Amino acid sequence: MTTVNMPSTTGAAMPTSSGFLGAVAAWLTTTDHRRIGRLFMGFSVLWVLSIVVVNAILGFERIDSASIAINEGALPQLFAASRTLASFGVLIPLTLGLAIAVVPTQVGARSIMFARNATFGFYLWLFGTAVVVGSLIANGGPGGGSATMVDLYLLGLATTMLGLVVASISVIATVITARTAGTDLADIPVFSWAALIGAVSTVMTLPVALGTLIYVAVDHQYVKVAFGGNTEISTWLGWAMTQPQTFLYVIPVVGVLAELAPAVARKAQPLRGGVFVGIGLMSVALFGSVSQNIHDFEWSGTVSDKVQSFVPYAMFNLLPLLGMVVVLGLALLALRSDTLKITPAFIPVFLGGGMILTALLGNAVQLLSSAQLAGTVFEEGVLHYTTYGAVLVLWGAVAHWSTQLWGRELPAQAVIGLGVLGFAGTVLAALPMYIAGFADQQAEVVADFTYGGPTGLWNSASTIGHALMALCVVAGVATATRSITASASTGVAQ
Amino acid sequence: MSTAVERALPPGPAIAARHPLFIATGAVVAAGTMMVFGMLAVWFKFRDASPLREGRNAKMIHDWLPADLKIPEVATNTLAITMVIAAIMGQWAVYSATRKDSQHTTLALFITGMIGIAAINAQVAIYKQMGAVLADGAYQTMFFTITGTVVALMCSGVAFSFVAAFRVLGGRVADRAVVTAHAMYWYFITTAFIAMWFVVYVQK
Numbered sequence: 001m002t003t004v005n006m007p008s009t010t011g012a013a014m015p016t017s018s019g020f021l022g023a024v025a026a027w028l029t030t031t032d033h034r035r036i037g038r039l040f041m042g043f044s045v046l047w048v049l050s051i052v053v054v055n056a057i058l059g060f061e062r063i064d065s066a067s068i069a070i071n072e073g074a075l076p077q078l079f080a081a082s083r084t085l086a087s088f089g090v091l092i093p094l095t096l097g098l099a100i101a102v103v104p105t106q107v108g109a110r111s112i113m114f115a116r117n118a119t120f121g122f123y124l125w126l127f128g129t130a131v132v133v134g135s136l137i138a139n140g141g142p143g144g145g146s147a148t149m150v151d152l153y154l155l156g157l158a159t160t161m162l163g164l165v166v167a168s169i170s171v172i173a174t175v176i177t178a179r180t181a182g183t184d185l186a187d188i189p190v191f192s193w194a195a196l197i198g199a200v201s202t203v204m205t206l207p208v209a210l211g212t213l214i215y216v217a218v219d220h221q222y223v224k225v226a227f228g229g230n231t232e233i234s235t236w237l238g239w240a241m242t243q244p245q246t247f248l249y250v251i252p253v254v255g256v257l258a259e260l261a262p263a264v265a266r267k268a269q270p271l272r273g274g275v276f277v278g279i280g281l282m283s284v285a286l287f288g289s290v291s292q293n294i295h296d297f298e299w300s301g302t303v304s305d306k307v308q309s310f311v312p313y314a315m316f317n318l319l320p321l322l323g324m325v326v327v328l329g330l331a332l333l334a335l336r337s338d339t340l341k342i343t344p345a346f347i348p349v350f351l352g353g354g355m356i357l358t359a360l361l362g363n364a365v366q367l368l369s370s371a372q373l374a375g376t377v378f379e380e381g382v383l384h385y386t387t388y389g390a391v392l393v394l395w396g397a398v399a400h401w402s403t404q405l406w407g408r409e410l411p412a413q414a415v416i417g418l419g420v421l422g423f424a425g426t427v428l429a430a431l432p433m434y435i436a437g438f439a440d441q442q443a444e445v446v447a448d449f450t451y452g453g454p455t456g457l458w459n460s461a462s463t464i465g466h467a468l469m470a471l472c473v474v475a476g477v478a479t480a481t482r483s484i485t486a487s488a489s490t491g492v493a494q
Numbered sequence: 495m496s497t498a499v500e501r502a503l504p505p506g507p508a509i510a511a512r513h514p515l516f517i518a519t520g521a522v523v524a525a526g527t528m529m530v531f532g533m534l535a536v537w538f539k540f541r542d543a544s545p546l547r548e549g550r551n552a553k554m555i556h557d558w559l560p561a562d563l564k565i566p567e568v569a570t571n572t573l574a575i576t577m578v579i580a581a582i583m584g585q586w587a588v589y590s591a592t593r594k595d596s597q598h599t600t601l602a603l604f605i606t607g608m609i610g611i612a613a614i615n616a617q618v619a620i621y622k623q624m625g626a627v628l629a630d631g632a633y634q635t636m637f638f639t640i641t642g643t644v645v646a647l648m649c650s651g652v653a654f655s656f657v658a659a660f661r662v663l664g665g666r667v668a669d670r671a672v673v674t675a676h677a678m679y680w681y682f683i684t685t686a687f688i689a690m691w692f693v694v695y696v697q698k
Contacts, residue, residue: 113514169521177512200521207525208532211643215536218628218639226540226632290532 031115034405037101039122040093040167041398045477047089047129048391052470054082055384055429059463061446063456068447076143077136079444080153080234084141086387087241088160089129091249092202094394096164099171099195099252102401106189108180113173117166124163131156142233147220150230154217157237161206161213168199175199186276190269194255194279201248201283208290209240239292242379243363244285246386247320250356251282253393254327257353260400261331264346266339275330281323288316296367296374317367321360328357344412348419349396355389355426362434371438378437384430388469392422395476402480408487414479422472428465432458519675523682526647530686533640534693540636559698560633566623570695573616577684580609580651584680587658587673596667600659603673606680607655610648613687617645637694644683644690651683 030036058078061068068075104112112118132153135141140149175196179188216236219227227236239245258279262269269275288295297313299306331353362382366373373379399415402408433441436458439451449455541558549555559565587602621638628638658676661669 114518117518165525169518169525172521173514173518176517177514179512203521203525204528207529211529211533212536214643215533215636215639218642219632219635222629223631223635226635290528292532292535 030119031111033104033112033115033118034101036112036115036118036122036167037097037099038405040097040100040125041394042097043126043129044090044094044097045473047085047133048094049470049473049477050133051082051085051090051387052466052473054078054085056463056466056470058082058446059429059459059466062441062459063463065447065449065455073139073145075446077139077141080141080143081133081136083234083238083241083383084132084136084157085129086383087246087249088125088132088157088164090387091246091390092164093125094390095195095198095249095252096167096171096202098256098394098397098401099191099199100167101405102397103171103192103195104174104178105404106192107175107178108183109174109178112170113178114170118170121163121165121167121170124159124166126163128156128158128160128163132160142230144230147230150233151217151221154213154220154233158210158213158217161210165203165206165210168202171195171199172203186273189259190272190275190279191252191255191259193276194252194258197279197283198248198251198255201251201286205245205248205286205290206240208292209237212236212292236292239289239294243359243366243382243386244317244320245289246383247282247285247356247360247363248289250386250390251279253356253390253397254279254282254324254353256393256397256400257349258327258331260343260346260349260396262334263400264341264343265334265337266341267334267337269330269334271330271333275327278323278326278330281326282320284319284323285316288312294367296369298369300369313367317364321364324357324360328353343400344410344415344419345396345400347396347416348392348399348422351419351423352389352392352394352396352426355385355392355423355430358430359383359385359389366437372440373437375443376437377433377441377443379443381430381433381437384433384465385426388422388426388429391469391473392419392426395419395422395472398480402483406484406487408483410479410483414475418472418476418479421468421475425465425468425472429462429469430465432462432465436462513671513674515671515675516678519678523678526682526686530640530643530647530689533643534689537636537640537693540632558633560631563624563626563633565695565698566620567695569616569620569623570691573613573620574688574691574695576609576613576616577687580606580613581677581680581684583609584655584677588670588677591662591667591670591673594667596662596665599662599667599673603655603659603662603676606676607652607659610652610655610683614645614648614652617641617648640690640694644687647683647686651680654679 027035027039030039057070058075061070061075100112100118104110132141135144135149135153135156138149138152139146140151140153142153144150144153175188175192176185179185185193213236216227216233219225220229220233224230258269258275295312295316296309298309359382362378362385365371366378366382396415396419398405399410402410436451436453436455439453439458441451441455441458442449541556544556544558546554547557583602583606587599587606590596590598590602621641626634626637628634654676658672661672666672
């Protein structure tokens with residue numbers, strides 16, 4: 001099956017706007033799927049930059065565990081910002097934005113279904129994340145000192161989740177109902193399939209978090225008894241911002257890898273159905289996360305105890321890993337081709353895909369109780385691999401579809417260079433956390449920890465990794481902005 | 495010699511009858527179901543964690559519902575039956591819309607909306623009869639949160655009913671998609687309420 005990629009007619013049908021205000025108004029009230037997708041992705045990049053800077057600050061603080069340079073009271077907010085924005089500011093909106101921009105053309109639709117709904121979702125999300133960040137700055141969030149700001153954080157988080165669910169519904173409706181006549185669901189491009197699975201996973205899991213959040217918010221507002229007030233917010237809602245839930249957020253990212261591999265190999269994907277199954281397997285994590293429990297594997301007790309512990313662990317943590325291995329294996333199989341011609345966009349996509357596989361492996365290891373990694377920075381390493389890996393893949397995806405998104409290619413050297421630099425940054429940021437995790441470095445702590453090993457080395461390396469990622473993000477934004485401006489000046493439709 | 499008709503390509507596949515509004519409403523319903531059942535799961539968790547005490551018939555029960563609170567069972571059971579009728583009215587609207595019967599479609603939609611309003615009123619009456627205060631403890635907080643969420647869903651259902659009714663009044667009786675989506679939404683609200691009713695009002 002070849003990718004359809006029909007040009008969208010919606011953009012051409014839009015009224016042309018004159019002047020700056022007209023252009024702004026056209027963007028703010030847009031129903032063009034490419035613009036809605038670009039709005040999602042554009043503002044997500046702002047949050048990518050924010051979390052990379054926050055992670056760099058936290059990493060820097062950990063280099064010397066004997067002292068703290070920043071205000072100690074701000075640490076809960078910095079950790080909350082890093083975690084909340086990684087999931088709700090970066091992973092879901094970036095992938096959702098790409099899906100909104102690309103999926104309609106892939107399935108042969110005129111536009112995204114319920115385009116105003118998608119735009120509304122974008123505004124809900126933007127407002128929600130802005131409120132979350134504002135409340136964190138003003139001493140809100142989990143463990144925050146200001147009760148009003150904690151309430152505001154919960155309100156912002158609820159709005160963010162609503163926005164993401166609303167926009168995801170547009171993606172689901174597009175793939176299911178707006179395909180070209182005669183195109184079966186099994187015939188759609190792999191990325192569209194992954195976008196559908198990702199959107200369904202979002203729609204099925206975020207409302208569970210939303211329901212719990214309503215309890216937590218009401219309790220925090222009135223009683224602060226049942227749900228533990230501000231200190232227990234992460235206990236109740238943390239599952240939505242950690243693994244395996246975050247793996248659901250990156251399912252469309254895996255779809256990008258599966259889409260590009262046969263494209264650069266210039267041949268049909270062998271065992272295409274297997275790729276669909278692999279992507280579907282990743283969504284099994286859904287059942288694990290909505291149970292709101294950690295499914296670790298404890299090697300103790302009777303055989304029956306071990307089996308009872310192993311089955312949910314394997315279902316919710318190993319099956320998504322198996323899904324990723326299947327997709328990656330079939331992508332490699334597609335790459336065994338005489339007509340292979342690696343494109344610049346494929347390099348960051350491939351490297352980023354490897355990072356996500358490393359995250360899945362790390363999660364599987366972390367949940368072995370005998371590894372004793374619970375409560376260590378190992379989990380942060382898994383989240384860094386997932387987040388930065390997804391950003392890398394999406395950088396490649398934007399490069400791949402840039403002509404479709406704004407009518408001009410990104411420079412090849414920049415795509416490759418930033419891809420490789422981002423890869424180095426991801427490994428430097430996350431791998432030392434894996435090592436430090438085995439050495440029992442505590443999670444969400446920046447001082448007063450000691451262990452037998454080069455503490456400063458691991459945390460310095462991680463800080464350098466975050467700094468490299470920050471550099472990549474800034475350079476990536478500059479490269480994309482130049483390309484967009486150049487295409488605008490040459491009169492390509494925006 | 496073959497004719498032009500014989501040489502012509504076979505006709506393309508028939509355009510699949512896809513219903514975007516129905517699918518989108520289905521996604522909303524799925525999301526809402528996950529939310530309500532997720533909230534019920536948290537309710538179970540708290541109830542199971544509550545200490546045991548001796549109840550009627552010397553049976554050991556969870557000390558979850560405070561002893562000074564009484565569930566008005568007549569009102570709650572009547573409300574459950576009312577919700578089922580709302581779903582039936584929603585389906586009646588679909589039945590009438592299929593037959594392009596605008597009068598009955600409008601009537602059914604308005605009745606659904608009015609039943610929704612009556613259900614909200616009944617829920618408020620239950621609050622008053624119980625005399626519970628939200629800030630009094632964990633049970634009260636969770637009780638008001640979960641029932642309040644279902645009331646919010648009912649409000650959205652009422653709005654949906656009136657929007658659909660006015661569309662039909664405006665002459666869009668042939669646009670069956672909205673009426674069908676409306677019925678599905680009311681099935682969901684009814685299911686969500688019945689689940690909540692069983693757990694909160696019957697099992698206590």
